[in-house]
Amino acid sequence: MSANNNNNTPVRFPKKSVPKGPNGDILLAAERAKATFNVKDLTRIMYSDEYLRKMETILKILENEPAFDKSDRYHQGRSENFFSGLWKDKRILELIEEHNWDEEDLKIANFLYDMVTPFGLHYDMFIPTLENQASDEQKKLFLEPALKHHIVGCYAQTELGHGSNLRGLETTATYINESNEFEINSPNMTAAKWWIGGLGVAANYAIVIARLITNGKDHGPHPFCVQIRRLEDHKPMRGVIIGDIGPKFGFNSVDNGFIMFDHYCVPHDAFLAKYSQVMTPSGEYIKPPNAKLAYGTMAKVRAHIVLDVCTVIARAATVAVRYSAVRKQFVDASNPRKWENEVMETPILDYTMQQYRLLPAIASAYACYFTGQDMIRLFDINNLEMAKGNFLADVHASSSGLKSITTTMAVSIIEDMRRACGGHGYSMFSGLGMLYQDYLPSTTWEGDNYILTQQTARYLLKTYRNVVSGNAAPSEYNPTVSYLLQYLQNPNAKCPGETPFDFLNQEMIISAFGFRAAYGIAKAAESIDKQGRSWNSMLVEINRISRAHCQYVLVRTFFVSLQNDPRFTKPENVALLQVLRHLACLFALYTIEQELGEFFTSGYLNSDQAAMLKDQVIALLEQIRPNAVALVDAFAFPDYYLHSALGRYDGKVYESYTRMSEGEPLNQRQVVEGYEQFIKPLVHAGLGSEAKSQVSKL
């Protein structure tokens, strides 16, 4: 070990130092040897060979691109973080050219880079809004330069005082007949557009959602495409104030911004006129033909949210599971393991409590995978049906509640996984801290998770009333009607389970979820319709019925997919199917356990059955345990993507962790700035005293 280094010598770990054995690579190899199914088969089924090949190619490119280097990511402050995002935004345009990337390649690159950037909303909201809402002429005007990045846009809807309630927006756009312009104005401080990604610094255009006023009449919120900065020098246009809203809990690589308009005039062209129109110069307003057209897109967005949840949970579980196989703590006296003839501490993955924390998370990831896939399938069917005039209301209504329940679940699981990593989970190098910070807003945006459940619940109550009055028939695309009918046929039904083994029966499990959901819906309908309780006083129950319904959907879809999907039912996949069925059972039974109160309240389950169910959960943990590492490996997240010392594929946790800590800016010299000013005066005051001679003995 070196010592008394030159002050500018960075802090380095001794090269020869290695962790106490057995090291992580050995432990992970042993885990992988235990798997009962072929990991690669599962990976291929989930992603397709082509996708995996693409990912490999792109990964190699990014790992050698300085603009995509992640080694400073956890050390960067707000501004550095933001500029590295801008650099990536520019460089990726060049990479698209250089490598002739298609849209999927680009998606993969963004996925691997794994950090939101200032141009993100330009692609995700500005361009799609123009594609959907601009007239052909406006597409030439705005969309074409946007696609070439000659203009950079954002999407300004939310205001300082208004989020969920679109109708409460304060910003106005008043048509001035004389000049054929719109005057955009922020009448109050609370009218400031706020939280707008890309607006704070990067964008020179914005889609602004403002209340359209023509001839003194308010037509409610409409989208306008508005220039906000000068193209020559990027300075704000006269009449607007633009800034960044400041630091956030996460997402700090994006310039979420604000803008206020002071009677800012824009040409008639700014009003996006594909669906509604404002006539020139009369100001006559022409309504859009059909407001429901937007629904299909929104629901598909939600299917992708559920698939994202799968990725997020799987990622957090990958880190926690691999690290739990490597991290040893205490000796399990009932089952001591040996290493090089000495008793070794037990890898924490062997503790039942740790399994109880980790394995349901893995099961949740797969539950979201199957549900997300199924939602996409149903929306594609929906689009075909809509052409025939049918609308799959069930799918659409479930999608709100599913967005709510799965994103809430994802956030909570990331944190569970972080905590399951013990103290080191708190280091940014775990990779879980930033994931949590950046994913967290998903519970609030794209519909606040509490508000959204009201949409699902409204549909469920309406369907219930229809079923009661005989106006609803069950169909392949409407399981809700089926479980409601089943409940109404026998509202006093009891769960038939008599042994722990019975609780592996998928029909029985699905029926339990259906009964519990139906019971809640029936009770809520009764409170509202018969007891006259107000919607507001029922909000707690309303949230519960959406939750119960969506858990039904998740559980049913998991089982039914395994039963129907030809990719899993092939004879050569029998071992794989077995593992996935165990996961489906674990997901379902663990969920019942978490919600036991409701299953009891419905009268369906009794306490003997609850005890059997709990025993079955513990039995399932034991059965799934040997496949724990294989089941997270199957998601095939590259180390570059995970960027986690604890979750590396090779298990070299401590080597990676110490290497990452060498990068800490405070470690670039032996004595840091601040010593002279704040520490030296205190310590040197003591050097003259008698304490010195004794102290310096050491």
Next chain:
Amino acid sequence: MSANNNNNTPVRFPKKSVPKGPNGDILLAAERAKATFNVKDLTRIMYSDEYLRKMETILKILENEPAFDKSDRYHQGRSENFFSGLWKDKRILELIEEHNWDEEDLKIANFLYDMVTPFGLHYDMFIPTLENQASDEQKKLFLEPALKHHIVGCYAQTELGHGSNLRGLETTATYINESNEFEINSPNMTAAKWWIGGLGVAANYAIVIARLITNGKDHGPHPFCVQIRRLEDHKPMRGVIIGDIGPKFGFNSVDNGFIMFDHYCVPHDAFLAKYSQVMTPSGEYIKPPNAKLAYGTMAKVRAHIVLDVCTVIARAATVAVRYSAVRKQFVDASNPRKWENEVMETPILDYTMQQYRLLPAIASAYACYFTGQDMIRLFDINNLEMAKGNFLADVHASSSGLKSITTTMAVSIIEDMRRACGGHGYSMFSGLGMLYQDYLPSTTWEGDNYILTQQTARYLLKTYRNVVSGNAAPSEYNPTVSYLLQYLQNPNAKCPGETPFDFLNQEMIISAFGFRAAYGIAKAAESIDKQGRSWNSMLVEINRISRAHCQYVLVRTFFVSLQNDPRFTKPENVALLQVLRHLACLFALYTIEQELGEFFTSGYLNSDQAAMLKDQVIALLEQIRPNAVALVDAFAFPDYYLHSALGRYDGKVYESYTRMSEGEPLNQRQVVEGYEQFIKPLVHAGLGSEAKSQVSKL
């Protein structure tokens, strides 16, 4: 509004702009007018007049101290954050002198400043360890200079590979008889001391916990006081490597560090010798007389943790409740409110769902207040009893589980409160993000929250066996024995509640919690003792019984304190007592609702009763609602402490929020760095094309 500003003009909101009315000050005044009790009375009872006077005085001093200024706190990166902590550490020593502060003054100043600093562990662990474990001679050698800050210390126990399992520590301290020295060594990378607060940069001394080896025999972990940096120039001593472990999820103002020892020799003096000794030069080891002595202190630390939880929850609730009174969203059609003759949107505090999220949090804060207070009372009694040879095992055992359950609850409530603030909760200016980040490690340190519950459960199982075998008698200080006896007398007892009103009966509520805890303990004892299940396979149940017992303690203590504490039972406090009793009921019933499955499983509660209980929860929300703001005001947190735009006492949320965002570094100029390099080339490429002429029309 100004426009086309000079590039160096910072972004500023227009001065005349105000939020849409009614503004927060008006709404909060209306809330305060609704309170049914005198807020100041409650504040005085909780803190004492003297404490409040001190706080006021110190607050005025700190608000004018540049070293205590918080305006950059949410903008600082890791290093700036760290240096501002060092500045505070130095300045506070001067303030102590200038204002002749006593220990309580200092505590108040640290509380108000509200950020951990590099010297924190010097005070919290280094000095106390020397006080408790150093011999008189060693106190002169180490403690005296430490008190004068001539040396700055830290406490190095945790290692890279070992947290909870103290016995697994790898660092050794081998006695060298020849030189009368100890050779401290880190045999592996995983032996590196890790996470040590103050070590990375600031400390020049460390208490190092190492396995003492004398004459070839390993005596297990013992504390050594070791110099690690030179006092002259702060460079690391020869034979040690010191560094900062890198960025963390929070706590970034502290230099959590690592240290590795390469056969580093320290004098015999370094071994802290108050209890155990190593004889010179024989190396004979003399054991400490009684290992249990440390228990009293540890348990008292936990009482303070529970009181901290009260503060943390109350703080988060203060922000969320005040902001929910100010934030308006949607019009509640069933109960529309008016302002200046127009229908106004409804303050979200009026929505039942929001009350269901906020009011149980307030109740939890008060539950922790009463339990923390009671723990301190019991530990004081315990200390008297220990002198007589008695040890209040119940208090000590509960303290582990209470630490676990309350800190877990605190973290979860901070996040609930953050989410209850909607989108703006995600801004650092909410004040909740940093609170969450910094408080989070409490679930892991001072005993991992899962591991700790095993201690409590072990005691509960032992007590159960004693009760069954007739070897335990109930006592004032052992409610566990009482509820176990009650259960054993009638293990088939049923809850007698027949109306929602019955669920306000405190005896009935306490019995329900006792029964449910006893049932779980009895079942677990049966599984282990009769069915021979291993401890490992029972860990999930073990966690549950600790949780059930601690919820019993929290609920019982809340009710019993209100009944017995003369401060609350005075006739003039009848209105106050009424409100607190409602809170106690809400806390209890809400907890039952969350744990309904267990109450059902025990067979004590049936589903009709569950429905009554739920109705009673909603009724309690309505009763407590008018006092919501008053109940958080009572905690009397100054705005300087909260440092939250959303939680200000005056309700001027939007004014404060926009002002804070003006401080964002990106807002100090109109066009930021990075524009020239990353944005301009893209946009200017379009200025020559035909797009330009159309675009520039705008």
